[in-house]
Amino acid sequence: MSWRIPVTVLARITSTISWLYMSYSDKASIEQDVESGQRTSSTIEEVDHERPKEQTHEPQTPICIIGAETSSNLTEITGAGRDIPDFGILQLDTYDSERADSRRGVISGGSTGLIYLLPSGYVRKTAYPDSTRKQSLRDIEHEYKIYQRLPRHDLLLEMVGYSMEHGLILEYMPNGNLREYLQTKAADVSLDQRLQWACDAAEALHLVHSHNIIHCDVKPENFLLDSRLRLRIIDFSGSSIDGSYFSAVESARFCLPRPWEAPSSIVTDVFALGSTIYEIMTGTQPYAHCTDEEVEALFGEGTFPPVDMIPCGEVIKRCWHSEVHSAKEIWLSIKAEVQKLKDTTGEASAQLSH
Structure with a gap:
């Protein structure tokens, strides 16, 4: 396509x-x-x-x-x-x-x-x-x-x-962006931390949407890390407010397949959130070794990387298949996933920070 x-x-x-x-x-x-x-x-x-x-x-x-x-x-x-x-x-x-x-x-x-x-x-x-x-x-x-x-x-x-x-x-965030942190300090990132980031990303996007703003370019590079290693969502220069014109274009691995003239929406932001959570959990982008054109073709066919064996895999899958229509739903699902992992493995924290 x-x-x-x-x-x-x-x-x-x-x-x-x-x-x-x-x-x-x-x-x-x-x-x-x-x-x-x-x-x-x-x-x-x-x-x-x-x-x-x-x-x-x-x-x-x-x-x-x-x-x-x-x-x-x-x-x-x-x-x-x-x-x-x-x-x-x-x-x-x-x-x-x-x-x-x-x-x-x-x-x-x-x-x-x-x-x-x-x-x-x-x-x-x-x-x-x-x-x-x-x-x-x-x-x-x-x-x-x-x-x-x-x-x-x-x-x-x-x-x-x-x-x-x-x-x-x-405000200045000296710890840089989420993608760089995942690439340079992957060995130091615990499952607890990854789950906290996924929860932060979903909550931040819900906050933006609740003020009638569509981000239009959700990806790990557009989340910064503060001194506590909590996320801050950034870069609204190309976002849509109250349905206004937007100039941002999602990257291939974060873009819901659709006609080029179709506007960004909560659903397209949630799709990108799914790819962001995938990168948080795996440390790599979806189909990292494929070209953008190959990724666009795979996504267009409804073919996505396997997620059954990674934390929040079901949440990611629902984002990619547009089965959820709000970031708040993803946020609540991740919190439920944390409790599930705690009950079954004991690896996840009993409570995420707020």
Whole structure:
């Protein structure tokens, strides 16, 4: 079966590849396609956020930097449903094309833009300064609106601030993303931990859906690990809110077979959740040694990897066959699976953390 990808998505993918190549040429390592990731650059550029304002294209517009000290006052961002610290702001630099083009301090790069680690310990997500900048700015603004709707929650990143020109300021997760952790520390991951992650992923997706948001790109790379090794769902730049246009495209192994023009939905997110849980339990993606085209053909025929002998196998199977229609149902099923494993093997924890 054939798939068609929107031109804007292809343009941003091409831009990403170009930036990554340039970064490797400069010996600056970029390691993960997420809002926050592991620090890899030796020089951190001092850039930061300001309060939302009208976008400007003047070359010498001041850029605000987070100062070393913070104010005890709290300022509520309209619609965010939470209080955001009012940082002491120091006007230390100006925005110009040379600064925008700099890759110093970049710790990540994806289809939407670049991620900088700030001196304050937060990260700044900003658009690429190239031909895709206009679309990237729209995507980042869209992500800001989604963070405004979502509540403060342990399964979400904290949004600290936003401006059209300077992007999103978000919480930094030094343990990286779930896929990298599974690949590099597989031997250290217990069954208890894997079950907790599966439960976290399902609960986080249910939280997103409960606010009328479809993620559209659920996969282990879009879950970060906090200091307690609990998951945080991320990357809403291509998500759909209230049925709006979405720009994200699921990866082949996380994509429910359907006509290319069919929209993403709760059901497609749940399918991707099934593949995510599969990777959590096995440490590998579904059909890891097949090409994307081969995976698309297999999935299109309704042929999926065997799951009978892995934890949560029945849950994964139901996700893949669209036999469940909510992430909450998966969340509750995983909790039941934990109790079942505890009763039969004694390996699973008696109670998952909440």
